[in-house]
Amino acid sequence: MYPISLDGLFSIVGVVVFGVLLVYTALSWRLRDTAIIVLSLYLLLGLAWNIGTMAQVIGLMPDALPDEFFTWLTNISRGLMVVVFGALTPVFLSKNKEATWYTGVALALFSLGLVVRFQLNNIDSLIIGAIPAIQSTAVIIGILEVVTWTLAAVIAPWTILSSLKQRRQTQFRNRIRYWSGGVIILAAANLIILLQNPNLLWIGMGLNILSALLITHITLHSHLPDLQIITSHIIRTVAVTLALCVIIFVALYGAYLANDGLMTRQVALAAILAIAILLALILPRFANWLEESLTKLLLEAGFDVTRTLKAYSQTVSTEWDFDKLGRQALSFVVQEMKIDRGVLFINEGDGAGHVTLNPTAVINMPEINTGYFFANDPWIMYLRYAQTSVTQYDIDVLPEYKKMDDNSKDWLANQDVEIFFPIILRQRELLGVLALGPKPSNRPYLESDIDRLHVLASQIALDIDKTKMFNQLGSVNQKLGKMSKKFENLDQGKADFLSIASHELRTPLTHIHGYASMLMEATEAELQDPAYLQHVFTGIAKGSNRLKDIVDLIFDVSKADIGEMDLNLGPVSLASIVREAAENQGQPIQQRQHRLVISGLEQLPIIQGDSQRLVQSLDHLINNAVKYTPDGGTITITGRSTTENQRPCVELIITDTGIGIDPDDHTRIFEKFYRVGNIENHSSGSVKFKGAGPGLGLPLVAGIAQAHGGKVWVESPKYDEKTCPGSQFHLVLPVEPVIEMLKEAHRFAEPSTVETRHWRSEDMQAVRDRIAEQQKKSA
Numbered sequence: 001m002y003p004i005s006l007d008g009l010f011s012i013v014g015v016v017v018f019g020v021l022l023v024y025t026a027l028s029w030r031l032r033d034t035a036i037i038v039l040s041l042y043l044l045l046g047l048a049w050n051i052g053t054m055a056q057v058i059g060l061m062p063d064a065l066p067d068e069f070f071t072w073l074t075n076i077s078r079g080l081m082v083v084v085f086g087a088l089t090p091v092f093l094s095k096n097k098e099a100t101w102y103t104g105v106a107l108a109l110f111s112l113g114l115v116v117r118f119q120l121n122n123i124d125s126l127i128i129g130a131i132p133a134i135q136s137t138a139v140i141i142g143i144l145e146v147v148t149w150t151l152a153a154v155i156a157p158w159t160i161l162s163s164l165k166q167r168r169q170t171q172f173r174n175r176i177r178y179w180s181g182g183v184i185i186l187a188a189a190n191l192i193i194l195l196q197n198p199n200l201l202w203i204g205m206g207l208n209i210l211s212a213l214l215i216t217h218i219t220l221h222s223h224l225p226d227l228q229i230i231t232s233h234i235i236r237t238v239a240v241t242l243a244l245c246v247i248i249f250v251a252l253y254g255a256y257l258a259n260d261g262l263m264t265r266q267v268a269l270a271a272i273l274a275i276a277i278l279l280a281l282i283l284p285r286f287a288n289w290l291e292e293s294l295t296k297l298l299l300e301a302g303f304d305v306t307r308t309l310k311a312y313s314q315t316v317s318t319e320w321d322f323d324k325l326g327r328q329a330l331s332f333v334v335q336e337m338k339i340d341r342g343v344l345f346i347n348e349g350d351g352a353g354h355v356t357l358n359p360t361a362v363i364n365m366p367e368i369n370t371g372y373f374f375a376n377d378p379w380i381m382y383l384r385y386a387q388t389s390v391t392q393y394d395i396d397v398l399p400e401y402k403k404m405d406d407n408s409k410d411w412l413a414n415q416d417v418e419i420f421f422p423i424i425l426r427q428r429e430l431l432g433v434l435a436l437g438p439k440p441s442n443r444p445y446l447e448s449d450i451d452r453l454h455v456l457a458s459q460i461a462l463d464i465d466k467t468k469m470f471n472q473l474g475s476v477n478q479k480l481g482k483m484s485k486k487f488e489n490l491d492q493g494k495a496d497f498l499s500i501a502s503h504e505l506r507t508p509l510t511h512i513h514g515y516a517s518m519l520m521e522a523t524e525a526e527l528q529d530p531a532y533l534q535h536v537f538t539g540i541a542k543g544s545n546r547l548k549d550i551v552d553l554i555f556d557v558s559k560a561d562i563g564e565m566d567l568n569l570g571p572v573s574l575a576s577i578v579r580e581a582a583e584n585q586g587q588p589i590q591q592r593q594h595r596l597v598i599s600g601l602e603q604l605p606i607i608q609g610d611s612q613r614l615v616q617s618l619d620h621l622i623n624n625a626v627k628y629t630p631d632g633g634t635i636t637i638t639g640r641s642t643t644e645n646q647r648p649c650v651e652l653i654i655t656d657t658g659i660g661i662d663p664d665d666h667t668r669i670f671e672k673f674y675r676v677g678n679i680e681n682h683s684s685g686s687v688k689f690k691g692a693g694p695g696l697g698l699p700l701v702a703g704i705a706q707a708h709g710g711k712v713w714v715e716s717p718k719y720d721e722k723t724c725p726g727s728q729f730h731l732v733l734p735v736e737p738v739i740e741m742l743k744e745a746h747r748f749a750e751p752s753t754v755e756t757r758h759w760r761s762e763d764m765q766a767v768r769d770r771i772a773e774q775q776k777k778s779a
């Protein structure tokens with residue numbers, strides 16, 4: 001048989017292994033994964049080097065190729081293998097800066113080696129001349145290769161240490177442990193190969209094959225069996241085997257000794273039988289006990305569902321307060337898992353599937369922000385549908401999380417936690433997420449831990465649901481309370497309306513009735529007296545005007561109330577509107593000796609509005625200022641340009657020096673029929689101090705403002721008739737009302753059922769005609 005050397009054998013195995021690994025790696029090529037590309041490059045160089053070595057050692061050189069080809073192939077691939085070996089670790093750990101920096105230096109050294117090898121520019125003789133200790137080109141190349149190797153051997157632990165500082169996840173550390181093992185063997189292999197000691201070559205080859213197998217496996221598989229668990233299993237198996245061995249050996253030795261001529265054959269047999277039965281009874285139990293104790297010691301015990309649930313229900317009390325429940329639940333989980341930090345997030349999503357994770361309870365964690373996720377976020381999808389844990393490591397390495405939004409990824413990474421566990425209710429609703437830190441001494445989360453978390457998470461889900469429902473019930477209760485208050489107010493409103501209406505309508509009616517009676521009971525002489533008639537008709541006209549005003553006001557307010565106030569839009573100058581209203585209120589102002597100051601209106605822009613309605617609202621505002629200010633007060637009207645929801649607006653400010661309004665009444669005075677204080681105490685009238693009307697003026701002002709797309713509000717420190725702190729009414733109107741918006745608002749309003757007949761000029765004329773006719777007749 002043709003004798004084959006160890007080197008030859010290893011080179012054949014090397015060619016096969018590197019070839020297979022290269023194909024296997026090429027199958028998982030993803031262009032963006034540089035680690036796989038660099039690994040493939042290393043495998044290719046390894047293959048080339050093994051082919052070259054095989055050709056030289058076994059002498060299987062094809063005649064077509066010159067001998068130097070294979071020498072050249074081994075030399076070049078050996079040098080390049082070291083270069084690529086150094087790049088593997090930084091690239092594997094995504095340390096791009098270190099990888100680029102290293103590759104640059106290593107390639108420069110390699111190129112220098114090439115220059116020396118091919119004796120370009122006589123550089124080799126130059127170096128040898130400069131440093132006499134160096135005797136040949138080979139020595140220079142050797143030095144360069146060893147320097148590159150040293151660099152490669154340093155860059156690996158350096159990048160590993162800095163990565164471990166940044167990322168502390170157990171699974172990451174586990175993979176790094178494997179990688180470190182692989183890289184140490186790889187470094188040894190490359191060094192031995194570089195040294196080119198013929199006696200050691202086969203060791204270098206063997207190590208190179210072994211490390212190639214290891215690093216290929218680690219690069220292509222992100223989830224490797226946990227080394228701590230494997231080690232514990234080995235320790236446990238060895239310890240149990242040893243203990244059983246000792247026991248069986250002692251028993252057998254005892255039997256052997258007993259048989260040493262001291263006993264008869266039958267007695268010895270009986271003794272052996274007794275020992276066998278004893279061992280059969282004891283050993284299985286002992287082995288079980290020993291195994292369990294060692295598991296507990298090395299990995300910690302499994303868990304007991306009943307005990308966990310009992311402890312949970314005893315510790316996490318039936319809390320109705322969300323925050324307290326969260327804190328208690330989280331501290332229970334943290335204690336149960338023997339970890340030192342965690343967060344409980346509650347999903348406050350919008351029901352459309354989007355998730356808003358709000359930190360409800362936090363233990364030993366830095367500041368945590370709220371997280372926002374889309375419904376189709378891969379992480380959220382996994383939690384919702386797989387309904388089990390995801391580790392931060394999974395998110396970092398698994399391809400399905402690659403397409404995750406950068407913000408979401410950053411948010412998760414910033415939590416610096418080990419594992420995320422969903423809190424799911426009834427198999428569908430994601431109520432929250434438990435984010436937990438690493439286990440003590442960086443042990444991995446075992447299957448029993450995940451089981452325990454499942455039990456706890458479903459219990460927390462039930463509690464959250466219960467608390468949510470309880471709180472909802474509370475808010476429904478509150479709403480009901482508010483509604484009953486509203487109904488009470490409505491009832492009060494109705495009573496007020498009847499009382500106000502009877503008061504307000506009766507006063508002018510009494511007037512009319514009185515004058516009408518005077519007319520009916522008038523003597524012939526009185527009927528002939530024009531002054532008497534003038535007096536009676538003026539009285540009737542005054543009363544009916546007042547009656548008409550009140551009925552008109554009720555009609556306008558109900559129109560505004562149901563959104564049916566039609567506006568006659570046109571360009572409006574606020575200065576002229578205010579002037580007109582001020583003229584209307586001229587007499588009352590004069591009567592009460594108030595001072596009216598108008599300023600800053602001329603520069604206001606022209607707005608689109610219903611001038612008549614706007615005069616009406618200013619009438620009411622000025623009239624109120626007149627009424628609720630003691631004689632001799634000052635009423636100021638100013639204006640300014642402003643914006644509301646980024647739309648240009650104008651604001652009119654009517655300030656008085658009157659009795660003021662209690663802040664509690666600031667919104668209620670805009671409600672229909674609402675009047676401050678006891679309505680019985682008001683004096684009715686449109687001029688008198690505190691001469692309250694029907695409580696419809698401000699609701700109408702608000703209705704007109706709203707119909708224009710604007711608003712009105714009041715500012716006043718307090719109600720005080722003595723100090724008179726004054727009130728300030730603000731009326732904001734858009735420069736251009738958005739007609740579509742107004743129409744839209746009206747479209748949803750109920751059609752009006754209110755019908756009032758207005759006195760038109762024809763009606764007035766008809767009355768006048770009739771009186772004239774009567775006068776003619778009597779004359």
Ligand code: ADP
Nearest residue numbers: 624625628669675676692693694695696697698
């Ligand atoms: P009224 O017809 O009673 O004046 P309003 O709707 O115009 O009804 O006003 C409602 C209530 O708001 C008034 O009864 C009054 O108590 C209070 N009020 C309105 N304007 C002023 C003001 N300028 N100063 C003080 N109180 C005011």
